Amino acid sequence: MIDFTFTEEQELFQKAAREFAETELAPHVPAMEENDEYWEPVIDALCEAEMMAITIPEEYGGLGLGYVERLIALEEIARISSATAMMMQVGGLGIAPILVFGNEEQKQKYLPGLASGEHFATVAVTEPSGGSNPKDCSTTYVKEDGKYILNGRKCFITNAHIADVQVVFAADADDPSTHSTFIVESGWEGFKATHIEHKVGWRGCNTGEIELKDCEVPAENLLGPEGKGMRVAMTVISDVGRGGMVGCALGIQQACLDASIEFAKERELYGKPISYLQAIQFKLAEMKIDLEAGRLLGYRAASIQDAGGNAGNEFAVAKYYTTEAAQKAAKMAVDIHGGYGVMQEVDITRHLRDSFVLGPSAGTSDIMKVIIARWVLS
Amino acid sequence: MVSIVVCVKAVPDPEKADEIRIDPVTKALPRQDVPLVINPLDRNALEAALQFKEGGKVHITVVSMGPPPAGKVVKECLALGADEGILLSDPAFAGADAYATAFTLAKAIQKLDKTDCILCGRASSDGATEWVGPELATFLGIPVVTMVREFVATGDERWKVKADLADGYRLVEVEMPAVFTVTKDLNTPRTLRYSGIIKARKKGITTWGLDELDVSESSVGLKGSPTVMSDLTYVERKSTCQFIEGTLEEKADFLIQKMMEVGVL
Amino acid sequence: MSRGSTNSVWVIAEGIGGRIPGVCLELIGKARTLGDTLGGEVGVLLLGYGIQEQVDELFHAGADVVYLGDSPVYEKYQPEIFTETIVPLSKEVQPQIILLGSTFMGREQAPLIAARLGTGLTAHCIDLIINEEGILEQKIPAYGGMMTIVCPEKRPQMATVTQGVFPMPDLDMSRSGKIIPVEPPEGLRTRVETLKVVRKKPEGVPLESAPVVIAGGAGAGCAEGWQEIEDLAKTLNAAVGSTRPAVDEGWTELETMIGQSGKMVHPEFYIAVGISGDMQHMVGISGAKAMVAVNNDPQAPVFEQVDYGIVADCREFIPILLRKLREKGDL
Numbered sequence: 012m013i014d015f016t017f018t019e020e021q022e023l024f025q026k027a028a029r030e031f032a033e034t035e036l037a038p039h040v041p042a043m044e045e046n047d048e049y050w051e052p053v054i055d056a057l058c059e060a061e062m063m064a065i066t067i068p069e070e071y072g073g074l075g076l077g078y079v080e081r082l083i084a085l086e087e088i089a090r091i092s093s094a095t096a097m098m099m100q101v102g103g104l105g106i107a108p109i110l111v112f113g114n115e116e117q118k119q120k121y122l123p124g125l126a127s128g129e130h131f132a133t134v135a136v137t138e139p140s141g142g143s144n145p146k147d148c149s150t151t152y153v154k155e156d157g158k159y160i161l162n163g164r165k166c167f168i169t170n171a172h173i174a175d176v177q178v179v180f181a182a183d184a185d186d187p188s189t190h191s192t193f194i195v196e197s198g199w200e201g202f203k204a205t206h207i208e209h210k211v212g213w214r215g216c217n218t219g220e221i222e223l224k225d226c227e228v229p230a231e232n233l234l235g236p237e238g239k240g241m242r243v244a245m246t247v248i249s250d251v252g253r254g255g256m257v258g259c260a261l262g263i264q265q266a267c268l269d270a271s272i273e274f275a276k277e278r279e280l281y282g283k284p285i286s287y288l289q290a291i292q293f294k295l296a297e298m299k300i301d302l303e304a305g306r307l308l309g310y311r312a313a314s315i316q317d318a319g320g321n322a323g324n325e326f327a328v329a330k331y332y333t334t335e336a337a338q339k340a341a342k343m344a345v346d347i348h349g350g351y352g353v354m355q356e357v358d359i360t361r362h363l364r365d366s367f368v369l370g371p372s373a374g375t376s377d378i379m380k381v382i383i384a385r386w387v388l389s
Numbered sequence: 390m391v392s393i394v395v396c397v398k399a400v401p402d403p404e405k406a407d408e409i410r411i412d413p414v415t416k417a418l419p420r421q422d423v424p425l426v427i428n429p430l431d432r433n434a435l436e437a438a439l440q441f442k443e444g445g446k447v448h449i450t451v452v453s454m455g456p457p458p459a460g461k462v463v464k465e466c467l468a469l470g471a472d473e474g475i476l477l478s479d480p481a482f483a484g485a486d487a488y489a490t491a492f493t494l495a496k497a498i499q500k501l502d503k504t505d506c507i508l509c510g511r512a513s514s515d516g517a518t519e520w521v522g523p524e525l526a527t528f529l530g531i532p533v534v535t536m537v538r539e540f541v542a543t544g545d546e547r548w549k550v551k552a553d554l555a556d557g558y559r560l561v562e563v564e565m566p567a568v569f570t571v572t573k574d575l576n577t578p579r580t581l582r583y584s585g586i587i588k589a590r591k592k593g594i595t596t597w598g599l600d601e602l603d604v605s606e607s608s609v610g611l612k613g614s615p616t617v618m619s620d621l622t623y624v625e626r627k628s629t630c631q632f633i634e635g636t637l638e639e640k641a642d643f644l645i646q647k648m649m650e651v652g653v654l
Numbered sequence: 655m656s657r658g659s660t661n662s663v664w665v666i667a668e669g670i671g672g673r674i675p676g677v678c679l680e681l682i683g684k685a686r687t688l689g690d691t692l693g694g695e696v697g698v699l700l701l702g703y704g705i706q707e708q709v710d711e712l713f714h715a716g717a718d719v720v721y722l723g724d725s726p727v728y729e730k731y732q733p734e735i736f737t738e739t740i741v742p743l744s745k746e747v748q749p750q751i752i753l754l755g756s757t758f759m760g761r762e763q764a765p766l767i768a769a770r771l772g773t774g775l776t777a778h779c780i781d782l783i784i785n786e787e788g789i790l791e792q793k794i795p796a797y798g799g800m801m802t803i804v805c806p807e808k809r810p811q812m813a814t815v816t817q818g819v820f821p822m823p824d825l826d827m828s829r830s831g832k833i834i835p836v837e838p839p840e841g842l843r844t845r846v847e848t849l850k851v852v853r854k855k856p857e858g859v860p861l862e863s864a865p866v867v868i869a870g871g872a873g874a875g876c877a878e879g880w881q882e883i884e885d886l887a888k889t890l891n892a893a894v895g896s897t898r899p900a901v902d903e904g905w906t907e908l909e910t911m912i913g914q915s916g917k918m919v920h921p922e923f924y925i926a927v928g929i930s931g932d933m934q935h936m937v938g939i940s941g942a943k944a945m946v947a948v949n950n951d952p953q954a955p956v957f958e959q960v961d962y963g964i965v966a967d968c969r970e971f972i973p974i975l976l977r978k979l980r981e982k983g984d985l
Contacts, residue, residue, distance in 0.1 A: 019461065020586060023468055027581035034580060061583045074583050084583075277951055284953075410798035487765070488774060517915055518777040520765035527769035532734065532845040535762045549849070554758050555909065557853035559731070564845035573902075615774030619791070620802035624933070632952075632963040640964045641975040644925075644946060645982065647962065651943045653866045653923045654890070 015307070017083070024080050028087035031060045037091050043215025044361060048207060050217045053095050054173055058128020062088070063102055067110070071122035077317035078251070082258050082309055089262020090269075093365045094216035096262055097372070100255025101169040105132025107247040108178050108192060112235035117194065121176055133174035134252075135165040135221055136244050142167065142371075143378050145244065150223065151184035152191060157230050159193060161201070161223040167371075171219035172204040178234060179223070180244045190240030194232045201226030212364030249323030250316050252373040253330040257309035260333035260369050263362050264305060267337075267344035268298040270359055274348055285347075294343040301336035308332055324386040331379035334369040341366040391447045393438045394498055396509040396525070397466055399425040399459035403514040411623045425455075427462050430510025432578040434571045437540065438508055439470045439579065445544075448472050450501060454482055454493050460594060467589040468581055479598035484611030487516075491524035493609050496602045498529060506548075507568040511536055522570035533568040534561050538575055659748040659809040661694025666740060666754045666763065667712065669702015669724075670731050676817055677755030679715045683823025684782060684815075685753060686716030691784045694750060695719060699743065701736060701836070703729035709833060714825040723836035730848045731759050733766070738839040741770045749810045751790055753782075756816040756915075764814050774805035775812040778914050780819050780937050795914055795933040798955075818862065818918025818940070861910065864893030867921040867939070869912055872899035873928015873949055873968055880905035882972045883927050889979050895919060897935045912938035924960075928968045931956025948972075 017025065035056050042049045057063060065081045067073020074080075081103060089096035106125050109117055109132075124130035140147050150163025161181055165171075175197045183189040195202055206220040235243040272295065275286035285291045312325035341363040345352035352359050370376060401409070401423035409423070427435070438449045451466040453459055454477040463474035477497050485493065498504055507526075512519040519535070526533030536553035543549075546565055551558045553572055599606060606612060633643050648654035663685040667678035682698060689696040695718035700709065702724065709720050723739055736759075744752065744767070752767070754760035756778055768775035781793035790811045792803045805811045861867065868890065870883040880900065887894045895912040896905075912919055913935040920941040927948045929935065936959050939945065945960040950967045957963040964971065 019464065020590070022461070023465060023581065023586045023589075024583060026465065027468075027583055027586060030580045060580070065583065074587060076583070076587075080583075277953070279952065486774065488769065491769065512915075518765075518775075519761050520768070520775055520777065523762060523765035524769040527766055533762075533766070534733075534846060536758065554851065554853065556855075557851065559851045560849045562847045562849055567845070573908075615768075615772070615808040616776060616792075616803050616805045618801055619804045621796065621799055622802075623799045630947075630957045630960055630963045632957070632965065637966055637971050637974050638978075640966060640971065641978050643962075644964070644975060645978060647944055647946070648866075648890075648923055651923050 021080065021083060024076075025083050025087060028062075028084040031056075031062070032088045032091040035060065036088065036095060039215075040092050043092065043094060047209050047214045048217075049215050050098065050173060053092075053215065054098065054131060055128075057095065057099055058131075062099055063106070063128055063131070064126040066103060067106060067122050067126040071118060072126040073122065074126075078254055078313040079310060079317055082254060082313045085255060085258025086261045086265070089259045090266045091262075092215075093259050093263050093362075093369075094213040096259045097213055097216045097255075097368075098170055098173070100252075100258060101133050102131055102174070104134045104247060104252050104255060105170070105174060105176060105178050107251040108134065108234055108243050109194065111246065112192075112243050116231065117234065121194065125176065130176050131170060131174045132176040132178070133168060133170035134178045134180075134244070134247065135168045135171075136180040136248070137165060137167045139164065139166050143375060145180065145241070146188070146190075148180065148182040148187070148190060150179065150181040151187075152181045152193070152228075153184045159228040159230065159233065161193065161195070161226040161228055164220060164222050166220045167208065167218060168221055169216065169218050171217060171221050172207065173217050177202075177221065180240055183238070189238045190244075191237050192234045192240045192243040193228045194234050195223070195226065195228055199226060199228070210368050212361070212366070212368045246323075248373060250312070250321070250326050253323070253326035254309070254313055254316070256369060256373045257305070257312075257326070257329045257333045259372075260330075260337040260366075261302070261305055261309060263337040263366050263369070264298065264302050264333065264340045267340040267359070267362050268295065268302060270362075271295060271298065271344045271347045274351070291347055294347055298340045298343060301332075301340060305329065305333040305336055324383065327374075327379045327382040327386070330373065331376050331383070334366075334372075335376060337369055338366040391441070391445065391505045392450065392501070392503050393441060393447055394450050394452055394501065394504050394507045395431065395435045395438050395466070395471065396494055396507065396521070397431040397435065397451050397453045397462065398428040398510075398513045399453060399455045399462035400428045400513055400515045402426045403429065411621065425458055425462055427465060428510055428513045430512060430514075430571065430573060432510070433573060433575050434508040434510050435466055435469060435471065436576045436578040437571060440576065441543070442470065450475060452494060452497055453477065454485070454490055456483070460596070463594050464589060465581065467592040467594070468586040469579065470585060471592075473592055474594040476594055476596045477598075477602070478596050479609075481599045481606045481612075482610045484614065485609065486614035486616045487518045487520035488524055488615050489609055489611075489613040491521045492528055492613060493602065493604070494521070494525050495528035496604050497597060498525075500597075500602070505566050507531075507566070509568070509570050511570045511572050519570070522568050526568035529568070531566050531568060532563050533570070534563055535570045537569045537571045540575075659750050661689070661692040662697050662747065662749045663689040663692065663694060664697045664699060664744075664749040664752045664810070665717075666752060666760070667698050667700045668731075668755075668757065668759055669700050669705035669708070669728065670759065672702065672704045674700070674702075674705065674708055674711070675755060675757055676822065677757065677815065679711070680817065680820040680822055681753045681755060681815060682712060682715040682717055684820045685751075686823065688751060688782065688784055688790070689718075692750060692788065697721060697747065697749060699723075699740060699836070701728040701739060710830070711825070713829045713831045714827055715823045716826075716829070717831055719832040719834060721834050721836045723838065725838055727838040730851065732844060732848055733762060733846050734844045735838060735842060736763055737766045737770065738842055739836060740767055742839070743836065744771060744810065752810045752812045754812070754814045756814045760814055764812060768812050771810065773808040773810055773812060775814070776803045776805075777814050779813045779815050780914060782813060782815070795937050798933055816914070816916075816918055818920060818938075859891065859893040861893045861895055861912070861917050861919050864919070864921055866890050866892035866923045866925075867895050867912070867919050868892050868925045868927060869895035869897065869929060869935075870900050870906075870927045871897040871929035871935075872903075873930075874900060874905065875928070875969060877905055879928070879969050882969070882976070886972055886976055886979075889976060889983070893919075893921075895938075897929055897932065914938065926956055926960065927972065929956055930954050931959055
């Protein structure tokens with residue numbers, strides 16, 4: 012039927028991503044925890060390791076690989092730093108609409124730089140009015156003298172201060188039920204990344220607000236057909252966005268399991284390692300079950316995507332499952348560690364805090380259920 | 390075009406292999422599925438070859454003797470930048486000690502068109518005899534320098550290298566072709582990159598067995614090994630350790646007291 | 655005895671720089687024991703320059719015959735000249751066993767000689783025994799136990815041994831023996847040349863002779879943790895030793911590594927900090943009056959091999975110990 016194993020080449024990709032994460036990324040993690048605004052060296056490392064080039068075709072300077080390979084990389088990176096995995100996944104989310112909906116000029120202009128890491132991308136949809144209902148969008152555009160003028164504010168934008176290429180979702184000022192997306196460069200007049208948002212977890216992952224004040228966007232930077240902005244945004248968020256969250260979540264799950272196994276084998280109570288106690292064993296088993304299930308859900312959805320299909324629904328299932336599982340795994344890991352589990356120096360508390368930020372990213376769990384119900388009932 | 394051969398051994402991941410211990414009950418080695426990796430010091434050897442390649446026209450051939458799973462390790466070397474790989478694999482090669490290993494590697498290298506330089510790690514993480522490099526050189530009839538920590542002058546018919554000593558180094562001049570065994574201090578091996586893995590798609594790995602090397606079964610593997618393991622025993626550890634109780638302060642006091650009693654404080 | 659060779663036991667001794675390393679004398683002591691069991695003579699092959707006066711000590715240690723190559727040609731270590739001296743002589747005399755110290759020269763020469771002679775060679779043995787069949791059993795630690803290697807057919811049986819594994823032999827000043835001069839090989843075209851040797855003076859207390867050794871391992875955790883161990887050693891005027899993980903992490907040099915493929919030490923007091931107790935390391939320590947281990951894992955194998963165990967996080971314990979030692983020093 013189906014071969015659920017990685018190819019030899021995919022195994023090498025996994026090894027490369029793991030090596031990168033363990034040797035080049037890991038040293039930065041303490042600094043990220045210490046300083047919520049420490050992301051520059053991490054982004055440099057990501058780009059130097061070709062991580063942003065994975066899904067960009069070879070003709071634009073990318074590696075020409077698929078979303079399975081992207082998920083492999085995200086998982087390995089998230090195991091060491093889920094915060095970094097998030098910045099990487101949203102960077103990929105900013106690249107995706109240009110890949111799917113961009114015209115040849117736009118692709119030639121932006122993709123090579125995004126592949127090399129010279130430029131970094133993001134997608135800006137969410138607003139204070141609520142990300143769960145993107146239709147209710149206060150950022151507007153007007154067409155004037157052959158260019159577009161954008162006004163508005165976006166929040167909870169990952170890579171807000173890093174990305175110099177931002178795909179912005181806005182409503183037609185005259186007809187708010189119509190939306191378009193634009194490729195906006197951060198250096199343009201009227202664009203500003205403003206407030207840095209400090210989250211309970213994912214420290215070092217750049218999240219912030221952006222503001223557009225009479226920002227002039229040339230007509231050639233309209234991305235996709237005018238008026239079809241919702242389709243552009245939702246298409247990429249559904250698979251690339253949700254798929255990226257799966258990687259961020261799986262990494263946390265694996266990290267929690269690894270740490271719990273190590274601790275359970277060393278920690279002694281009643282004369283034996285606690286790994287001999289059924290209560291502990293059951294928690295480890297649950298973490299393992301969730302990892303097996305989550306991986307299958309994620310890789311299956313990514314395979315559908317790579318085969319050219321639409322995997323938005325499958326990714327909704329995977330995103331829901333893995334992000335919830337990661338939060339469960341973190342709680343179980345803390346419980347297994349006992350008092351140590353709530354000490355700041357121990358990594359487990361970081362996984363706990365990081366796991367919470369998974370929930371509202373790329374659609375809350377409840378929104379995922381809405382989507383899945385719609386799928387079931389259709 | 391300079392032809393460099395890098396001899397690589399696929400070894401159980403040293404970080405996981407440390408946990409392989411004789412079972413005190415069965416007194417035997419448990420079966421372990423520890424993943425194979427490139428022997429760490431061979432990565433330094435490969436890195437040296439890759440740095441030479443960056444400086445000029447160099448063709449790197451990786452040669453490795455091992456069972457079929459070792460092919461993945463050879464593939465990894467190609468992904469890191471080597472040009473071609475040769476896997477020496479045959480049931481007859483199993484059980485080889487350093488002598489038989491070096492003999493088999495020598496036979497393979499002799500089949501290549503020309504070899505200007507051979508690099509290997511000083512020792513493997515499993516086994517760690519340090520013998521393969523020098524024995525290989527002897528079978529090939531070329532000189533060897535062990536424990537190379539720096540390549541000082543290369544590119545001519547005679548190379549200059551610094552080789553480790555216990556308390557310093559020797560500056561050695563050697564006529565090429567030669568074998569060099571390298572230390573950890575030589576360089577920092579590069580990490581695997583996705584683009585390298587993609588480039589490796591076009592690179593080939595050839596597998597050679599007994600027939601291709603044209604050697605007799607008695608000269609390779611266990612049959613060709615002068616040394617053999619005759620016994621592996623579990624060492625009974627009798628524990629007479631006295632654990633010191635108390636606060637950290639009290640433990641420190643005890644230690645100081647002990648040192649005074651023994652007379653070293 | 656067997657397979658066309660004599661019963662003699664050889665030790666290849668170095669005389670480079672005019673001094674014979676201690677390990678050579680230790681091996682002569684061991685060779686004497688092996689030779690007595692086999693009923694063969696102990697031969698020492700000594701190559702160097704200006705080493706004539708040291709030959710007597712070799713006899714005192716147990717040698718029956720010294721093959722002496724005392725020539726400017728042997729002053730520096732020139733690999734091919736050494737190999738081309740030793741190999742023909744070995745083919746002529748056909749010793750049963752050849753032992754070399756695991757010195758930098760020994761580790762390069764041993765395999766070159768073994769390959770030329772077509773025989774087997776075992777590295778870093780921690781014990782050598784003649785068994786009932788008269789074969790040399792070569793013991794090395796592996797997998798938490800002890801592995802025995804033999805070379806059943808080929809001769810000579812060769813092994814390298816690190817300094818400190820075997821004790822210094824008692825010197826019998828009345829012993830003497832035969833000196834057979836060895837000539838350097840004629841007309842040898844060499845392809846390897848040692849141009850110069852640069853030695854740096856070792857810092858701190860030398861490990862091999864220190865009365866107190868503090869050894870650190872992976873448990874030190876980080877460079878700062880390692881520094882605390884070094885500070886402790888300095889305060890105690892102790893030598894710093896290490897295990898492989900500490901060397902691999904870059905906290906310390908290979909020269910400080912204690913164990914089967916490192917140094918053998920015989921301090922009076924030994925403290926292991928953050929060391930799990932791998933056999934490869936523990937075989938490096940012998941003869942201590944007291945051994946103490948500090949480790950945060952009460953299950954660590956090291957506790958089975960020391961006299962006193964302190965279960966503690968070394969990052970917490972060492973600073974306290976340091977403080978108390980300094981307070982004591984101020985009194």
